[in-house]
Amino acid sequence: MQPLKKIHEPELAGPFPPDMHDVRHLWLKGGLLLAWALVSFVAAYFARDLQAFVVAGWPLGHWIAAQGAVLMFIAIVVVYCWAMNRFERQDAARMAALTIERAPSHG
């Protein structure tokens, strides 16, 4: 997680209706939401069946609902932060490269 870092983005109060969302961001969100649904709703739906498996003294269904899912949620949010920061860095680098390429033609 990155510490306090001022990125000089405009404090925009619009323009709205919203901008188009980057397709990569949407795929990332979609994938992570799928993982979220699997670990919460699907796992809870089959909790009774999972309860039969006992791993290291824990009935699996209970463990997932009490701890595993929460740890998974944290992982999902952290992955999202990391990936988004990475996308933003890539975009910034690409923008920088574009301006450098363009600069000589102007000068």
Place this chain on the structure above:
Amino acid sequence: MVEPGGAGQGGDDKAYLWRLHRIFALYVVGVAAFLILMAWAEQQGLSRHWIGPIFLFLTVMVYAGIGVYGRTTDPEEYYVAGRRIPPVYNGMAAAADWMSAASFISLSGALYLQGFSGTRGQAGGLAYLLGWTGGFCLVAMLIAPHLRAMGLYTVPDFFHVRFGGRWPRIIAALAAVLCSFTYVVAQIYGVGLIASRLTGVQFEIGIMLGLGGVLLCSFLGGMRAITWTQVAQYVVLLLAFLIPVSWLAYKQLGNPLAPLVYGTQLGKIADLEERLLDSPAEHQVVVAYLRRAQDYEARLKDVEGALEREREKARERVRTLRDQNADVGLIVSASRELVALPRDAVSARERWTREMRENYERARPLGGLPLHSQAYAGNPDGSPHERQEYELTRRNFLALMFCLMVGTAGLPHLLTRYYTSPTVAAARSSVAWSLFFIALLYLSAPALAVLVKFEVMQNLVGSSFDTLPSWMAQWARVDASLLSVEDVNGDGLVQFGEIRLGADLIMLATPELGGLPYVVSGLVAAGGLAAALSTADGLLLTISNALVRDLYYRGAPREASPEQRVILTKFTLLSVALAAAFVAALKPAEILPLVSASFSLAASAFVPVMVLGIFWRGTTRQGAVAGMLAGLGVAVYYMLSHVAAMRAWVGWLLADGLWFGIQPISAGVFGVPAGLIVAAVVSRITRPAPALPVVRSEM
């Protein structure tokens, strides 16, 4: 814990951050030193009458001190804390804001009473845990960074900026007030509960005491003061939760890391439950409760006559006691019983129905508690009745989880917390930090429930009524519905079925139950208070901002300087707080149901339209208004349909019975899709000519 006037860039930022870290470390050391000092003082013989009030008074004073120190009338500071709270502290503040009295006081209790999933009539258990953490995935990905990128001040602001016009904003503001008010009542109820137990004052006075603490923070300083008090409160509430859990785990299992080791106790509890199910004494208790329930049922067949008979019986008893020249105390208690009888047939019917239901409830094995680690009641391979029981329990469990998750993404007081972060990236990591800080406590909550249950089953059950610890009587005095122990089968021993613990009690009584020093009780109470106060602060600020900023000033252009607006907001906050205290003093319901209801409301009112507004450019103003009204309308309608008083009033209008067997508490299950569909359809119909798209890759 207050930041310097203006944080600059680069080097200043670093210095600012270090300054915050230093102050925070000093504060943590201070809290620890205070705890050690109190523990030492208790050993030296400091009376229990002093420990509780000292804890309450000192912690509230610290919060108030931070509130006074962070006072401000600058609007940017008052509404969004100057937008420069670093993610770690923002996460901590959000965690404290999030973990309310419901999390701290009631969650472990609910897990104790409901086990894995609760029953079909009252889903719960781990659904609360999953719902209150899983929702953050939605907040992180779908909502918080997008709202932060818009540079807003309140949640209704989003509807104003995105959709324009008056109605989206007005409806959003009213919905924010509605769900936050329901929520804040539950918090203030929790404050009253703790204060009255620890200081021995009346419940109502306890409420007023706690209210003073809330107001000192939020009244003076707005978001800035609240942020730093919440950070301070988080430290207290985390310590207050982890110390008793670790202590109990160490006592029972020899390892203080409770979440890692409590699995073995699950097996032991299953064995104890089996033994209790076979125990003849427990069967006697069940039979005794059954007899009582049948007695009430018989009375209900002829309410008038039964009431007359009961009165006659009570009068007869008083008369015979007088004739015998019996002890005055006996006569007084007999006449008090006579007075306590219902006044008329209507109230008699109401009370007896309740008593009958309660007794039937308790006339079940294990006092009506489900097996602790069994997922869902009933049996998927059993008789048709059992199969249906299983199906309905599971459905209600999933429904409640859904409402809590989606509600998390819609509760205004949480979302405004992410407005205070410096950048969009910081808003994202703030959410991650919040979830981390919340999980620290939530991973231990099921452990606590298991450890307490083991303690009760192993040590309390089977002990003699003469040697009952004194704390039980003290709690029973605060409110009989919190704790009652009665020798129903008359053998002088405590049976599991004879103990009834309220969900709101278990955490607060844990230290006494486990035989921990009284300092820990004081700390737990202080933690519960911190949890309730921090949430109440955030909620009150949200309500007053919605009323003043979004309804009053945006409603019509009014001449007012920003300072005047802030002052008006402060006074609105004061009156809202008093109103909430008044409602809480009526003790409308337990904490958990109130809180869950406000989640369902927030989920249906905000989330569908907010998500559509952020991700679908085609959402129109009319669509937003229709979607919010439909979502909120369906949720409120379904909830009110099952309130007895409403049924008597306008019964013909209301939904008959349950839809798909879903309990009214999870009304959001119907509200959210209704809002989504209506918003989408109406937007489609009222769609304007397409505008040119602008691509922006941030966020």
